[in-house]
Amino acid sequence: MRVGIASIVLAVLLFTGFRSVGTLPPLGKLLDPANGVWATARAADLPPIESGSIPGLHQTVQVLFDDRGVPHIFAQNEDDAYRALGYVSARDRLFQMELSTLAAAGRLTEWLGPKALEADRATRTLGLPWGVERKFAAYDRKSLGYRAMTAYSDGVNAWISSMKRQDLPIEFRLLGVAPFKWEPVNSIHFFSKMALTLGFNDASYARLAAQARVGRAAADALFPINSPIQEPIQPNGLFAPRYDLAAIPAPGAPDSRATVAIAAQKSLIAALGIGKPNADGDAIGSNNWAVAPKRTASGHALLAGDPHLDLTLPSIWYEMHIVIPGKLDVAGVGFPGVPGVVIGFNRNVAWTFTNTGSDVNDYYMEDVDDASRPSRYRVDGKWLALEKRIESYHGPAGAVLHTDTLYYTHRGPMTKLNDKWVSMRWTAYEPSSETDNFLKAGYARNANEWLDAMSTFVAPTQNGLVADGAGNIAIRSAGHYPVRPGDGRGDVIRDGSLSSSDWVGFLPVSKYPFAMNPPQGFLASANQQPVDPKVNPSFMGSHWYSPWRAIRINQLLRGDSAVTADAMRKFQTDPGSVRADAFVPRFLAAAAREDSAGRADATLREAAKLLSEWDRQYTKTNRRAVLFDKAMTELASRTWDELAPPAGSHDDPTATEYPESQILLELMETPNSPWWDDHRTRNVTEDRDAILSESLSAALVAVKKRRGDPAGDGWLWSNAQPANIYHLARIKSFSALGIPIVGGPGTLSPSDTSGKQGPSWRMVVELGPQVKAWATYPGGQSGNPASPRYTDRLKLWANGELAPVLFPRTPNELPPNRVISNLTLHPQ
């Protein structure tokens, strides 16, 4: 009996020890305190002194880690510096680097098996890996970027091959996979994924969807090429925003051609796995600004960088400082997996970016020889051969899970829509050398040299802001802008059978949005339309984010003629909202008018009273922003009800894309516009005041229902809209959720209800004789969840504070009490 029980117990334990059961990984490897998960505790802290070796290293490299976990790399040449960077990046972020590579290359199945197949198929159908291979093949083998990617790769692989048992990141253990060998091309994969995140602008989708419901004239007004409120990146000589508010045409008849086109686009987007384009523009977005010496208290140029991206643990950024005596001395953040600093500063120059959001991708309806198995496509009557690729998807054990046949025209990948084939051209497929651009930027001695380094940047288009020690400030929206034939618009599906549909080139750099040392003494960008169309009417995109953040930062900078670095820091978490300033008075006025007309009920009166108590500041402790935000949501759905799918439709009403809130403001000028009428209410014709009042009342009812008494903590902004920073694999216990933060839709630190996007890196740099910088990001330098350096920056970040950045010229300049680890890397 006892033998039988023992045998069963042993069999069960051996089985669960060796094999995963359900979602549980193999328990033996995992629980083993010498080799399993527990061992990662031993790698949580950096050893005070250590050494390593990297094949190909020419000379010894010293890496000092300061108490913020930042590696200061002192090398004698570039190749050695990037080898060392690869080594330390892999030590801190190996899982993140490899996961990002697999995701961008459409190879997640190799770790996750069949459940990742659809994501991988979408990535490959979209042509991301295909584009990367083209870029890599075209990369100049003698370029700094290529050398750096190769050296970086050597460093990563040196770390992988020298890892001790405790060094394998916990995520690999949980997944039961091993790290793969790093390749230089992986760095380009990362940029490709960033191009998808930032440079895949499908504004045409929203406009076409609206056109299908309310006709072209109305759709063009709701999703315009030009913002009705102009506060452009390239200063237009005005000292205030310009409101070009025009009457919006009444909803017209549905456009059947657009209905067909939108069905095609929806299928295309679904086939490409891109999901719903364009999130709420008020809730996301990056900022940057620079102030010339004449408007700073110190008399030196100041620059602030504040890129907003998905918030993850570990962070998308890795902070570093690289010194090559007499040649390079650059600090800042880069992407784990990519050599070099992307946003940062050197002894003379500081720089940062926001996303331009220009329209750089187009679709073409192709004419193919065989709808089911095409081999050729026709252009100007001539048949051209299609490029054909067999894509294989492998499982963790190497078995082929699935194969796809993909086709490419000279424009890009083709996707089948029913019996039609549509190809896509996108600047992200074009040969480019982003690594070179960023690396060369680090060598710039002044703003002009920095602008030169970024002049060949391709994708995604970025508003690159630079300031230098001589007091120059400049901004240029760099990247390839396609020049289209005809009206130049990029928001239509073109006829692929004609070469005249193709792009005719790219805008020359001299035509990029640009400003240097403007008379106003400062420059700012916040994803708004870069150029006032009255200055340059060229098509660069459409459906721009509302310029609330741009207006706010311009307000703050115009109002301060002696800006300090600390003021720059405070601006980054300024709770003021131009959006609230624009809409709250309108809600209150409408409620007052309804009240005086005897149409207000107790709910409306209470809602108006509560809203009037708000100072329009998105502070953590305010209890009224939650009411305003809900009222804005109600207002949009009631006003734009004509855009929602009709009753009985199979379309998802929550997928309806509404115009930006600046269009709502435009509509306010016409109190009796037919747009205000809620066609869902029969026998009643609402006007502006009625809809504003109904929205406010409905918001109060909804917020009370969800959050209780208006005086209670449920209404606190810190509880209503905290930051939620998920681990890359969405493991909850590796995540930091419910972090109270300042800011909301339309503020300089915007957020949405998911809390998953936000300020990914905040930096302020003063370009005096001694460059001073302050910075932080949410998370920490280490990717090891057990490490104290995993979340050590979170509190600072959540409080809107920044840490001084150490910037020593030599190892000896780093205060010994600030050094936590000294790594010496030797040639092997």
Place this chain on the structure above:
Amino acid sequence: MMLRVVVKFLLLSEAFAVATYAVGWWAIPLVALVCGFVMNREGRPIYYATICAAAGWLSLLLLDAARGPLGEVASRFGGVMGFPPAALIVTTLIFPALLAWSASSLGVVIRAKFFGAREMTPANA
């Protein structure tokens, strides 16, 4: 007598720890099987294997704790497994204990089969 027990306990615990460190978790049933086979019944092989396997892993855990934030690992990893941190540590000790108990039990049976009734005589006790 007491000293002999302590020495035996320490040696066996470290045998489990060293074997785990050098070979991996599956060294536990191997060592326990050998224990059950080599030690005679009066030496209480099952008892010692069970206790010492857990103690061996405990010593490894203590080594981990001395060199890093074990509590943080317990907290984070416990979250993944859906266990409170303390329960995860207990599980980590029960796992080798059960492995050792079951393997040493089999070792004892194999020994009995191998040596037969000879070992059961009072003279051999």
